[in-house]
Amino acid sequence: MCAEQDHYKPLAPPVGPEPVAMVPVVQLYARDVPDLVFPAGADLLQILWCPLVHEDGQYAANPRLHWRSAVVTAAGAVAGEPPRPHTAEGDYLPRPCTLSPTTAVEYPNWDLPEGLNALLGERFEALKEERGYDYFEVATTQQSKVGGYPAWTQQPDWPDCADCGTRMEHLLSVTATEPGMGRWLPLNDRDPRQDAAPSWRVEADPVALDTFGHDMCLGDLGGMYFFVCRRCPDTPYTHRYDC
Structure with a gap:
């Protein structure tokens, strides 16, 4: 429950200032995401x-x-539906959905060093002329993901650990709704009639388009980015938001 008093939208009478039920957004088991490093004794991330x-x-x-720990969490689970918030912003209420983890190789986009960006400028232009897409359109996945580079909507804002001062590691992102076309569209969501289309232009199966993803906008197609420090023993975390 969230009992903080700094809600942007005040709770209207007769609700009053009661705590607001928090909503589940992501649940990952270690068995489903083998590349995600869990702290000792943990195998469930929520x-x-x-x-x-x-x-x-x-x-x-x-x-x-x-x-x-999945075992400890299951042992303490309470039967029945979890409490729903009595008031909420619709953009922050995820639609119930499942995950189908897919491995992808990506490259820095906004995080590309300035000097390297200038050095590769001509190559990027040639790539666009040859393939029909811009490097910055396809370098980084836009979907919600574990690891990789944040798909910043605005300028990068990497946090430093408040305890040891080192730059924190990007843990995962919860971004706006899943895209309906392009290179990063998962294979099982693509329209089977477009097998001959280039991967960066393929479109989703129209039957599935309105059913996959969490259906949250997060501002103007932005994201919530989570970071951790693995040098510190308690694995501190923080987050950034852009829109």
């Missing part, structure tokens, strides 16, 4: 957030990240 805008400098949902 992210929940308060679905109201918080005035904490980022003006977004207020998330919490938990590393857990």
